[in-house]
Amino acid sequence: MPPVIFHVDMDAFFASVEQHDSPEYAGKPVIVGARPGHRGVVSTCSYEARAFGVRSAMPINEAARLCPQGIFLPVRMERYQDISNEVFSVLGDFTPQVDRVSIDEAFLDMSGTERLFGPPEDAGRALKKKIRESTGLTVSVGAGANRFIAKLASARSKPDGLIVVPSGGEESFMDALPLGKLWGAGEKTQERFRELNIRSVKELRGYDEGLLQRLFGQAMGGFLYMACRGLDCGMGRDEAPTSRSISTERTFEYDVIDQDSLEAVLLESAQELMFRLFTMGMQAMTVAIKLRYADFRTVSARKTQERAISSSDELYRHAVELFRKKRESGQAIRLLGLSVSGLEEGMETQGELFDTAKDSRLERAIFGLKKKSGSTMKKARNLRSGLDLNP
Numbered sequence: 264m265p266p267v268i269f270h271v272d273m274d275a276f277f278a279s280v281e282q283h284d285s286p287e288y289a290g291k292p293v294i295v296g297a298r299p300g301h302r303g304v305v306s307t308c309s310y311e312a313r314a315f316g317v318r319s320a321m322p323i324n325e326a327a328r329l330c331p332q333g334i335f336l337p338v339r340m341e342r343y344q345d346i347s348n349e350v351f352s353v354l355g356d357f358t359p360q361v362d363r364v365s366i367d368e369a370f371l372d373m374s375g376t377e378r379l380f381g382p383p384e385d386a387g388r389a390l391k392k393k394i395r396e397s398t399g400l401t402v403s404v405g406a407g408a409n410r411f412i413a414k415l416a417s418a419r420s421k422p423d424g425l426i427v428v429p430s431g432g433e434e435s436f437m438d439a440l441p442l443g444k445l446w447g448a449g450e451k452t453q454e455r456f457r458e459l460n461i462r463s464v465k466e467l468r469g470y471d472e473g474l475l476q477r478l479f480g481q482a483m484g485g486f487l488y489m490a491c492r493g494l495d496c497g498m499g500r501d502e503a504p505t506s507r508s509i510s511t512e513r514t515f516e517y518d519v520i521d522q523d524s525l526e527a528v529l530l531e532s533a534q535e536l537m538f539r540l541f542t543m544g545m546q547a548m549t550v551a552i553k554l555r556y557a558d559f560r561t562v563s564a565r566k567t568q569e570r571a572i573s574s575s576d577e578l579y580r581h582a583v584e585l586f587r588k589k590r591e592s593g594q595a596i597r598l599l600g601l602s603v604s605g606l607e608e609g610m611e612t613q614g615e616l617f618d619t620a621k622d623s624r625l626e627r628a629i630f631g632l633k634k635k636s637g638s639t640m641k642k643a644r645n646l647r648s649g650l651d652l653n654p
C-alpha cells in the first residue's frame with residue numbers, strides 16, 4: 264500500500280483569526296504585520312487584501328500604498344498560538360504521526376487510517392469539518408503519496424479546499440499544473456525555461472536527469488527531475504523530528520531577497536519556538552537555522568550557547584547572527600527554518616525566564632503572562648513582525 268500523506272495548511276491564518284475574532288473585519292482587507300509608517304513587513308493578509316496586490320513579506324508601507332483602506336493590525340502571537348494548539352489537537356485525533364512544520368501547517372501520515380476514517384476524501388472532509396467546528400476557521404488539505412504532492416495539492420486547493428491526488432495519478436496532476444506554478448522553480452528558473460523553450464511540466468519530463476543538472480545546476484536539476492514526475496524531492500524535513508528538538512519552517516510563495524523581511528521571519532519563528540518551549544516547560548541550548556536557496560541548494564548552521572536561551576529576543580539574536588554568517592549575500596531564499604535542540608527541563612520559574620530579557624514587558628505581552636495594559640500592547644504593536652508565507 265502506498266503511503267497516504269496529508270498536508271494541512273490554515274488559510275491566511277493570522278488574518279483569518281482576526282476576522283473571526285472581530286466579525287466587523289469579515290470580508291475586508293485585513294493586513295497583519297508591522298505598523299504603517301514604520302519599518303517592517305506584512306506578516307499575513309486576508310484574501311481581500313491580496314486582491315489589492317498585498318503579499319506576505321512585502322514592506323508594510325508598500326502594502327499601505329496599495330491598499331490604503333486596509334485594516335492594519337499587529338501580530339497577536341499568543342492568540343494565534345492558542346488557536347494553533349486547538350488545530351493541532353484536532354490533527355492528533357486523526358493520526359499520532361503529525362509533523363508540525365510551523366504554527367499553521369503540518370504533514371500528517373494518514374497511512375493505514377482508512378479503516379477508522381475511510382478513504383482520504385472522507386478523512387480530509389472530516390478533518391476540515393472538525394477544525395472549523397473547534398476554531399471557526401478554514402483549512403486547506405492536500406493528500407498524496409508523498410509530501411511534495413500533498414503540499415502542491417493543498418496550495419492548489421486554497422482557500423478552504425481539499426484535493427486528493429490518487430497514487431499513480433501524480434504525473435497527470437503535475438501535467439495540469441502550469442509550469443509557472445511549479446513549486447520550487449522561482450524567477451530565475453522560469454527564465455531559463457523560457458530560454459530553453461520548455462513550456463510545460465510534461466515537456467520537462469522529456470529531459471533526463473543528467474541533462475537537467477547540466478542546464479540548471481546539480482541541486483535544481485535533481486529537484487526538477489523528481490518534481491515533474493510528482494516524486495518526493497526533499498519537500499519534507501531532512502531529519503525526522505525528535506523529542507529533543509523543535510523547529511519551525513517557512514516556505515515562501517516566491518523568492519525572498521530582502522534582508523529585513525528574512526530577519527522578520529526569524530523573529531516570528533523565534534517567538535513561536537519560545538512559546539512552545541515555555542508551554543513544554545523546557546529550555547534549549549542549541550540554535551540552528553536552515554536555508555534553501557532559489558536554486559534548491561540547502562544549507563544549515565548551528566551553534567550551542569553557553570547557557571540556556573532565556574527569551575525570544577535572545578533566540579532571535581542568535582538566529583540572526585547565524586543567518587548573517589551563513590547566507591550568501593544577494594542569494595534569493597525559498598525556505599527559512601529555525602530550530603532549537605539540546606532541550607532540558609527548565610523554565611519553571613517565570614520570573615527567571617524573563618529577567619534576562621532585554622524587554623521583558625514585551626515578552627510577557629507576547630506570551631500572555633500578564634494582563635495586557637494599553638502600553639504593553641502598544642509595544643507589541645511596534646514590534647517588527649514576521650510572516651506567514653503560506654497563505
Ligand SMILES: [Mg+2]
Nearest residue numbers: 272273653654
Ligand atoms: Mg497557511
